Amino acid sequence: MKYTTEQQQEIAQYAIDHERDFKATGKKYDISYQQVAAWVRIYDPSAQKTKDPTKKKSVKSAKKSQKSSVKRPSKVDDEPTETEEKTSTLDVLSRRDPVLEKQLEDVKRRLGLIK
Numbered sequence: 001m002k003y004t005t006e007q008q009q010e011i012a013q014y015a016i017d018h019e020r021d022f023k024a025t026g027k028k029y030d031i032s033y034q035q036v037a038a039w040v041r042i043y044d045p046s047a048q049k050t051k052d053p054t055k056k057k058s059v060k061s062a063k064k065s066q067k068s069s070v071k072r073p074s075k076v077d078d079e080p081t082e083t084e085e086k087t088s089t090l091d092v093l094s095r096r097d098p099v100l101e102k103q104l105e106d107v108k109r110r111l112g113l114i115k
Helices: 005-017 022-029 033-043 045-050 059-069 082-086 089-094 098-111
Strands: none
Touching (some): 005 033, 022 033
């Protein structure tokens, strides 16, 4: 069942007036105590004043702020240097990593593909 904002405030106020007994309030209004607690957190005027303004940022908002603070190079900086001109994408992809090569060889040996 959907509750209007006024109904939510009334239920939250009832819970606050009755020593925050969310379980009893939930039974009276036939809703879960979790919902009562959520509405109390939203509509309790004394709790809103005591909230810590230095609350930690969520991971998403922290990542967004990091992305926005990263300075992107200008078009002038995008010109390749002398060493970058010599290495192309194919050169990078064709390089072999000795550690990975050893691991691949070990896997092939265990699978019986090589002796």
